[in-house]
Each structure stands twice: as C-alpha cells, then as structure tokens.
Amino acid sequence: METVLALVIGALYAAGLFMMLRPSAVRLIIGISLLGHAANLLIFTIAGLTRARPPLITGGLTTASAIADPMPQALILTAIVIGFAVQAFAVVLIQRVVQIVGTDDLDQMKTTDS
Amino acid sequence: MNVLLILPLLIPLSAATLSMFTWRSRRTQRVLGVVGTALLLGSVLMLLRSVSRAGIQVTQVGAWPAPFGITIVADLFSAIMLVLAGITGLSVAVYSMVTVDRARERFGYYPLLHALLMGVCGAFLAGDLFNLYVWFEVMLMASFVLMALGGERAQMEGAIKYVTINLIASALFLAAVGMLYGVVGTLNMADLAQKLRDAPRLDLLTAIAMLFLVAFGIKAAVFPFFFWLPASYHTPPVAVSAIFAGLLTKVGVYALIRVFTLLFVQDLGYTHTIILVLSGLTMVTGVLGAVAQNEIRRVLSFHIISQIGYMTLGLGLFTTAGIAGSIFYIVHHIIVKTNLFLVSGVVYLLRGTFELKNLGGLYSSNPGLAILFLVPALSLAGLPPLSGFFAKLTIVQAGLQAEQYLLVATALMVGLLTLFSMTKIWAEVFWKQAPAGSNAAEATGAVAKRGAAWILLAPIIFLAAITITIGLAVEPVYLLASRAAEQLMDPTEYISRVLERSF
Numbered sequence: 001m002e003t004v005l006a007l008v009i010g011a012l013y014a015a016g017l018f019m020m021l022r023p024s025a026v027r028l029i030i031g032i033s034l035l036g037h038a039a040n041l042l043i044f045t046i047a048g049l050t051r052a053r054p055p056l057i058t059g060g061l062t063t064a065s066a067i068a069d070p071m072p073q074a075l076i077l078t079a080i081v082i083g084f085a086v087q088a089f090a091v092v093l094i095q096r097v098v099q100i101v102g103t104d105d106l107d108q109m110k111t112t113d114s
Numbered sequence: 115m116n117v118l119l120i121l122p123l124l125i126p127l128s129a130a131t132l133s134m135f136t137w138r139s140r141r142t143q144r145v146l147g148v149v150g151t152a153l154l155l156g157s158v159l160m161l162l163r164s165v166s167r168a169g170i171q172v173t174q175v176g177a178w179p180a181p182f183g184i185t186i187v188a189d190l191f192s193a194i195m196l197v198l199a200g201i202t203g204l205s206v207a208v209y210s211m212v213t214v215d216r217a218r219e220r221f222g223y224y225p226l227l228h229a230l231l232m233g234v235c236g237a238f239l240a241g242d243l244f245n246l247y248v249w250f251e252v253m254l255m256a257s258f259v260l261m262a263l264g265g266e267r268a269q270m271e272g273a274i275k276y277v278t279i280n281l282i283a284s285a286l287f288l289a290a291v292g293m294l295y296g297v298v299g300t301l302n303m304a305d306l307a308q309k310l311r312d313a314p315r316l317d318l319l320t321a322i323a324m325l326f327l328v329a330f331g332i333k334a335a336v337f338p339f340f341f342w343l344p345a346s347y348h349t350p351p352v353a354v355s356a357i358f359a360g361l362l363t364k365v366g367v368y369a370l371i372r373v374f375t376l377l378f379v380q381d382l383g384y385t386h387t388i389i390l391v392l393s394g395l396t397m398v399t400g401v402l403g404a405v406a407q408n409e410i411r412r413v414l415s416f417h418i419i420s421q422i423g424y425m426t427l428g429l430g431l432f433t434t435a436g437i438a439g440s441i442f443y444i445v446h447h448i449i450v451k452t453n454l455f456l457v458s459g460v461v462y463l464l465r466g467t468f469e470l471k472n473l474g475g476l477y478s479s480n481p482g483l484a485i486l487f488l489v490p491a492l493s494l495a496g497l498p499p500l501s502g503f504f505a506k507l508t509i510v511q512a513g514l515q516a517e518q519y520l521l522v523a524t525a526l527m528v529g530l531l532t533l534f535s536m537t538k539i540w541a542e543v544f545w546k547q548a549p550a551g552s553n554a555a556e557a558t559g560a561v562a563k564r565g566a567a568w569i570l571l572a573p574i575i576f577l578a579a580i581t582i583t584i585g586l587a588v589e590p591v592y593l594l595a596s597r598a599a600e601q602l603m604d605p606t607e608y609i610s611r612v613l614e615r616s617f
Contacts, residue, residue, distance in 0.1 A: 020278070028278060035285045043292030072295065075244055079288055082251045086284075089255065090277060093262055097270045109271040113345045 005045040012038035025094045025104040032090060036083040040076045047072035118164055119173045119186045121157040122196055122235040125150060126203075130228035140216070143224040147207040150228055154235075155200030162193040166594070170601070170611045172241070180613045181305040185241030187612055190598035191441060195238045195368055198448045201580065202360040203231045205573035209456055210353040212566045213463070218264050218351065226263070230256035230357065237365050241612060242302040243291050246369065250287070250333075254280050257362060260354045261346065272349030279342040283332035290325035297322065304612035307376045307605050315380050323378035323385050330373065334366030336426060337396040340419045344403065347418070348411035348468070352459030355411060359418055360452030364444055367425045371440060374429055375602040382432060390430035394524050397423030401531040410458045410468045410543065413535055414451070417494065420528055421447050424509050427525065431516045437599035439508035442592060446493065446505040446584060453490040453577035457483070460570055461543060470539070475548030484544040486571070489578040491540065493585070495533035501584035508592065 012034050019031030050068035098104045129150025136142040165171055165188055175184040188196070207227065214223050233253025240246040258280075262273040295301055297318060298309050310319070332339040343363070347355055370389075378385055400420025407413045425447070428440030458468065460483060465473055477484040493500035506529055513522040584591050601607060 020282075025274070028274075032278065032281050032285075035282065036288075039285045039289040039292065042289050043295070046293055046296030048296070072292065075292065075295070078244070078248065082248070086251070086255065086281060089258060090281070093258070093270075093273060093277060096262070096265060097274055100265060100267050100270050106274070109274060110345075112268050112271045112275075112349055113341075 001049055002045060005041065005049075009038050009041050009045065012041065023105050023107050025097060025106055028106065029087065029090050029094055033083070033087050036079075036087070040079055040083070043072050043076055043079070116171050116173045118157065118161045119171055119188055119239060122154060122161065122200075122239065123232055125154045125157060126228040126232035126235065129153075130225040130232065133225040133228060134222070137222075140219045143219065144211045147210060147224045147227060148204070151200065151203040151207040151231065154231065155197070155204050158193070158196040158200045158235075161188055162190075162197050165190055165193040166597075170607055172611050180241075181300050181302045184245055185302060185304070185612055186239045187241040187304075187608070188239055189601050189608055190594065191368075191371070191602055192238045194441060194445065194594065194598055195364070196235055198364075198445060199231060199234050199238065199361055201577070202357055202448060202452050203227070205452060205456065205577055206353050206357045206360075208569060208573045209356070209459070212569050213353050213459055214351060215264075221263060223260070223263060226256045226260050227357070230260065232256075234361055234365055238368060241304065243294065243306070244301050247284070247287055247291055250365070250369075251284065253362070253365065254284065257358065261350050261358075263354075264351065266349070268349040272346035275342045276346040279332060279339075283329050286325055286332075287329035290322055290329055293318075293322050293325070302612070303372070303376055304605075304609045308609050308613070310377055310380065313380075319378070320381050320384055323374070323381075324388075326373050326378070327370070327385070327388065330366045330369045331392070332366075333363065334370060334422055334426070335363050335396075335419050336366075336392050336422060337399050337419075340396070340400070340422075343419060344407075344412055344415040347415040348409065352411075352455060352462060356452045356455035356459070359414065359455050360448045363418060363422060364425075364448055367422060367440075367444060370426060371429050371437070371602065375432075375437065376605050376608070379432075386430050386432045389426055390518065390521060393423045393427035393430050394521050395423075396420065396426065397524055397528040401528045401535070404535045405531060408470045410461065410470065410473075410539060411455065412468075413539060414454050414458065417532060417535065418451060420532065421451070421494075423528070424506070424525060427521060428509055428512060431512050431518065433512055433516055434596065434599045434603050435508070435512035435515055437602050438592070438596035439505070439512045441595040441598050442508050443505040445591065445595065446501040446581070449577050449580050449584075450490040450493045450502060453574055453581070454487075454494065456574050456577070457487045457490070460574070463570070470542040472549060473543045474546040475544075477544040482571075484540075486574050486578055487544065488540065489581055491536040492533075493581045495536045496529045497533070499585045501581045504585065504588045504592070508595075 016031045016034030016038060019027045019034060047069055053067045101109055129146050133143045133146050170189045173186045174180060175186060230253055233249050233256055236249030236252060237246055240249050258277050261276050262269055298306055300306055300309060335343040347358055397420045400416050400423060404413050404416035407416060425440045425443050428436040462468055467473060493502035496502040496506040510522050510525055
C-alpha cells in the first residue's frame with residue numbers, strides 16, 4: 001500500500017509542478033492545489049498506515065502499536081482547512097488579475113520584474 | 115499560564131476584531147491601529163524584561179503537558195524578535211494614518227495589519243513546528259491581501275508571484291514537517307531537539323533539513339530563491355512595503371536560525387557549510403542586483419537580499435559569536451530597512467515618483483529629510499558610529515575567528531557596494547539639481563498640512579533615534595544578543611523548561 005501511495009504522491013507532485021510551469025494563470029492554481037494535496041498525502045503515508053484500528057482506547061488495550069496514530073490525521077485536517085482557504089483566495093486573486101491585466105498569460109505579467 | 119506570553123497574540127487579535135467592528139469609521143480604525151500596536155510594543159518590552167531576568171518563559175496552552183499540547187515559548191531570541199515586531203508595527207501604524215488612501219482604509223487595511231502582526235508574533239512564539247506552520251499561514255494570508263489590496267496593475271502582478279512562491283514554500287514546509295514527524299514521532303521543538311540529539315546520524319534527517327532550508331530559504335529570500343522579492347516588494351503602498359521589508363523575510367531568517375540551532379545540528383559539516391555558501395552568494399547577488407536598479411524601492415528591495423546573507427552567515431559559522439552577530443544584525447537591519455522604506459514614501463509624497471532620474475534637489479528643499487535619510491542609509495552601509503557598523507563588525511569578527519577569510523572579504527566588499535548604492539540614492543534624490551520640468555514645488559495634499567507632516571516624520575525620527583542609540587550604546591545590545599546566542603547554542607535550558615511537567 002505504501003508503494004502505491006508513494007507513486008501517487010510522486011505523480012501528484014510531478015503533475016502539480018508541470019501545471020505550475022504552464023503560462024496560464026488558471027493552471028497555476030490547479031498546480032498549487034495539486035502540490036498541497038501531494039503534501040497532505042505525504043504526511044498521511046509517511047506517518048505509517050494502520051488499517052482498521054481506530055485510535056480509541058477501550059478497556060485492556062494499552063500498547064501504542066495496536067492503534068492508528070491520530071496525530072498525522074489531525075495535522076492533515078488542519079492543513080486541508082488552511083489549504084482550502086488559501087486556494088479560495090488564490091482563485092479570487094487570479095480572477096482579479098485577469099480582469100485588471102486583461103490576460104491570463106503569466107508571461108505577460110513581468111512589468112514589475114527586474 | 116503566563117499572561118505576558120499570550121498578550122502578543124491577544125492584543126493584535128483584539129485590535130483586528132475591534133477594527134472590523136468599527137468598519138465604517140476610518141478614524142476609529144486609525145486610533146485602534148496606533149493604540150493596538152503601542153500596547154503590543156509595551157507588552158513585548160515587558161516580556162523581554164521578564165525573559166532577560168527570569169530565563170525562558172513557557173506556557174502550555176490548555177495545560178496539556180509539553181510534547182502533547184500546544185507550547186508557547188519565548189527565549190531571549192524570540193523576545194528580541196517580538197520587540198522588533200512591536201517597533202515596526204507601531205512605526206508603520208503611525209505612518210499609515212496619513213499615507214494609506216481612503217479606499218484601502220475602507221477595505222480593511224488596519225484589521226489586516228493587526229492580523230499580520232499577530233501571525234508574526236505567533237511564529238516567534240511557536241513551540242512546535244506545526245504551530246509554526248499555522249502562524250506562517252496566518253501571516254501569509256494577511257500579507258497576501260495587503261499585497262493585493264488596492265488592485266493596481268503592478269500590485270496584481272507582484273501579488274501573483276508573491277502568493278505563488280509562498281504557497282510553494284508552504285507546501286515544502288508542510289512536507290518537511292510531515293517527514294520529520296514520520297521519522298522522529300513528535301513535532302514539539304524541545305522534544306525533537308532532545309530526541310534528535312540522542313538519535314544516530316541519519317541521512318534522511320539531513321534530507322529533511324535541506325527541505326526546511328529550501329522552505330525557509332524561499333521565505334527569507336536567500337540565494338537562489340530570492341527572485342520573488344524584488345518583483346513584488348516595491349508594488350504595494352509604502353507603509354505595506356515597509357512592514358514587509360522590515361519584518362517578513364526576517365521571520366524566515368528567524369525560522370532558519372531556530373531550526374538550524376535547535377534541531378538540525380547532527381551533520382554540521384554538510385548543512386551549515388551549505389548555509390555558508392548560500393550566504394556568500396546571497397550577499398553578492400543582492401548587492402549586484404541593487405547596483406543595477408534605478409528606482410528607490412527596487413534598490414532597497416535588493417539590499418534586503420544582500421543583508422539576509424549577513425544574517426545567515428552568522429548562522430552558518432555556528433559559533434556563539436556568529437549567532438550573536440546574526441541576532442545583532444537582525445536588530446539593526448529591521449529598524450534601518452523599515453526606516454529607509456518610510457523615507458522613500460515621504461520622497462514619493464513630495465515628488466510623486468520613485469524613479470531616481472526624475473528626482474533631485476531634495477537637499478535644498480528639505481534638508482531635515484535628507485539628514486533623516488542619511489542616518490539609516492549610512493547605517494545600512496556600515497559606517498561608524500551607527501548600528502550597522504557594529505552589526506557588520508560582530509559578523510566579521512566571528513568570521514575571522516572561524517577562519518572563513520573568503521566570506522569575510524565578501525562581506526566587506528558587499529559593505530562597500532552597499533555604500534555605493536546608498537550614495538547613489540543620496541546623490542540622485544537629494545544632492546543633484548532637480549531635473550528641469552519636475553514638479554518640485556508641488557507637494558501633495560498629505561504633506562501640505564503641517565500636522566500630517568509631523569505624523570509622517572515621527573516614526574522616521576523614532577527609528578533613526580533607535581539606530582543612533584544602538585550605535586552609541588552597543589554594549590547592552592550586544593550583550594543581549596550574545597546571551598540570546600548562548601541560549602540558542604546550548605538548548606538544555608530551552609528543552610528542560612519546555613518539557614518540565616510541573617504544571
């Protein structure tokens with residue numbers, strides 16, 4: 001399972017970076033969100049996959065290895081919420097940029113570069 | 115529960131909330147801006163005093179013991195950074211009263227300013243890596259909106275680069291945090307420090323350290339990750355530029371210093387050598403970029419980059435003297451850089467342009483302003499007796515002790531080129547004759563009113579006074595910085611204070 005997820009994460013990173021390198025601003029957003037998903041999935045996988053053992057300690061169960069680690073899931077949940085907000089902002093920003101600059105071609109947005 | 119540790123978060127939060135409630139009254143929001151940041155400065159000064167007297171202060175939020183709950187911790191380094199955030203916040207809040215235009219004030223400039231300060235303070239106080247990530251996001255979110263607020267074309271172009279590169283850095287940071295959790299099984303920094311010191315040397319840990327270096331390096335604008343900074347920092351209004359230039363990249367430097375003194379010290383020969391090399395390249399590329407620029411704020415933006423090199427240089431040396439030099443340099447730099455941007459804003463109000471070739475003759479029309487520019491400019495270049503001289507001196511001495519002669523020579527050369535840049539601005543903006551056809555006499559409405567002019571100049575005079583004071587009273591500041599460096603180099607107190615279970 002870890003191997004499959006590792007490949008998925010790699011593919012997500014690759015796709016995200018590829019999309020970010022496209023000149024279109026909309027693809028940039030898609031790339032950013034793919035990158036965020038890849039990072040979340042990475043945390044999920046690297047902390048260890050434990051199947052069907054929820055982190056609820058019932059009577060008699062004391063060893064830590066018998067249950068899933070709830071911590072990475074809490075981290076991911078927070079990261080997803082933050083990522084959602086940031087991506088929502090990015091979408092609005094892109095919309096304003098396209099309105100004001102008049103194009104979604106990122107190659108034409110370099111008047112402020114030095 | 116130590117109240118002093120909570121106040122730097124609570125004050126900006128309350129000020130932001132109150133500013134939202136008084137959405138319609140710009141006057142109330144301005145007053146709240148100044149009062150809120152002044153209270154913040156007061157509270158962090160008290161925190162610095164208490165940390166300096168009683169040692170590292172820790173609060174476990176919700177009384178959950180350390181590796182499990184959320185830890186808020188302030189050592190001397192954090193407290194110094196908080197004071198700098200307070201000083202910058204107050205100066206910019208005062209300056210904003212006359213420079214930020216009506217539309218921006220109506221669309222939430224002040225709540226965002228407070229939110230930004232809250233994020234910065236939170237990052238300085240965070241005791242575990244995931245909270246550091248969350249505070250980074252709070253800070254970034256506020257800075258994104260401040261960057262784009264106003265909707266001018268240049269701002270939009272700057273914002274899209276700024277937002278993109280910061281989101282990439284955040285994704286890398288998050289991935290690094292996740293990997294570190296996977297390897298060590300904790301994210302509390304004190305707990306991590308303890309476990310990593312006992313752990314065998316692992317190549318995987320070095321890889322994770324490099325991920326952190328890239329993530330924070332992007333935020334700190336270290337070579338080769340700095341291209342976003344000169345493309346975006348000169349686009350928003352000057353008050354926003356000033357607080358970004360003063361504080362935000364330094365949060366990245368803070369995180370670098372924290373992580374590479376507390377956590378990743380297993381493979382010094384590898385990680386810290388890379389930091390040294392990057393520092394040298396950062397200094398050189400930054401200053402060379404500045405030489406090529408002909409717009410005040412772009413010149414100053416490139417100088418941020420070259421100065422970041424000095425700060426990470428001290429970290430790369432990894433001696434107590436080096437870290438002390440870095441901290442001293444940060445203190446000097448934040449104050450001076452904020453001030454230079456504020457001065458550039460006054461120049462813009464007087465002449466309506468940032469372009470060097472269209473400026474001139476300000477020395478004859480506004481000699482006071484010219485002197486106020488010279489103080490931070492010469493300090494940035496490192497002329498005695500101003501703060502920059504001693505900041506560079508401590509770094510250079512630490513470099514000589516560590517026998518990094520090439521880097522010391524680079525640092526001195528970069529200092530010389532900085533002086534060249536500053537004299538270029540001086541000559542073009544203040545000294546030469548005003549170019550024919552420029553609207554020299556035409557002051558904008560904001561400066562025409564006498565009261566408004568004093569509000570503009572007050573923060574500039576305040577910051578210049580701090581620069582001179584640091585220059586004249588080096589010893590207490592240097593002692594403070596070296597005590598903070600000792601705490602960073604020997605984290606036993608940090609670890610034991612955070613992990614003690616007495617409450």
